[in-house]
Amino acid sequence: MDARTILVVEDESILREIIKDYFQNEGYEVLEAADGEQALQRMGSGNADLIILDIMLPKLDGWSVCRRIRKSSDVPIIMLTARVDEDDTLLGFELGADDYVTKPYSPAVLLARAKRLLDSRSRRSNSSESGDTLTRHGIRIHFPSRTVENDGAAVSLTHTEFEILSCLMRNQGIVVTREQMINEIWGYEYAGDDRTINTHIRNLRIKLGDKAKLITTIVRTGYRFENHL
Template identity: 70%
Template sequence: MKTILIVEDEEILREISKDYFLSEGYKVIEAANGKAALLLFQEHEVDLIVLDIMLPELDGWSVCRRIRKISDVPIIMLTARSDEEDTLLGFELGANDYVAKPYSPPVLLARAKRLLESRSGSGKAKPSEDSLIINGIKVHFPSRTVTIDGTMVNLTHTEFEILAYLMENQGIVITREQMITKIWGYEYAGDDRTINTHMRNLRTKLGDKASMVVTVVRTGYKFEAHT
């Protein structure tokens, strides 16, 4: 049974979301503020976090930042604010998805399921081997780890998915639409800056290998190994 941590200070919204997850067989634990959320995360084995940004005592950004120092658990951030900078900041801090209030609980549930499925590998093509190695970049699928010339690289859940998808399709141009469908699995409501942020962060972490992630202007991306 998967455990969902819902962090929301509005009790009615928290209870509605909780009921939807319970109806699908998930275990739910809940917190009304950021400090309580961190304590619960330490005490329980959590599979996914639904995290409101505007929280008392400790805001969602701070909670996300602290959790990302110790875990790559999937995080869906919630906000009542429409500022696109909030979205970008959330992704830069390591959030996997972003839902603006007011939201539809069934949509939130669907997005959570998608993240959990990609986490477990359900419904996605698996490589024939446990690892994929190209020009010193090694992706190890069972542990979801990446090393570059033997040195571990700390990627977020989404960054790992993007890199693995590109490497599995080496030399093939992946359109932005294909990337969105594969990684997020739903109709995308944001703008290109969200994808750009993930790609920029991934390239920064790849260091000297970043040039292998090639932008194809007005189309998408491809992984091109150095010769």
């Protein structure tokens, strides 16, 4: 398999170099950007498999970069933030980020989270369920291409929204707890609160339109993908 490519967007050169060295030592190709505008230029080539994106950037902040990338790509995004306000984290998720790491952080933790996102993406792409597709109530997931259609119309989902929908549809009629969802999608001890999952679910429901009612909230437990509309 060709080496996966990580785009590191960080204005502090020392931190950027540390991340670069750490990922290169693990066999990854690394692209660099020192500000938001450079990040969008690097993404123009379309060859990044995952983006590590600092929020506080010159020229164009991480929020704006994330928003623009999500208009055309579902590439996994990990946001780096020195802020501890949970509302800032939720804003990142609302804009389409898949994970976040708070500064100061361990490069090992950042690497583990990046690997988790990339591995889950690869696992779903290589899976074979009912001929590589899963269809429920007109919602069709095609795992190799990681695409979703709703009654034939394409639905653009982020990496995490795709993972959540896949998890719920595979367990149709069964309550999936938040803990089960976190373990399957993130795979590490969760540092946030329930609002993070709720934000992803809310975004997913908006994108599903009339089919949003298929995802039922089970109070204080989790979610269920219903058997009937």
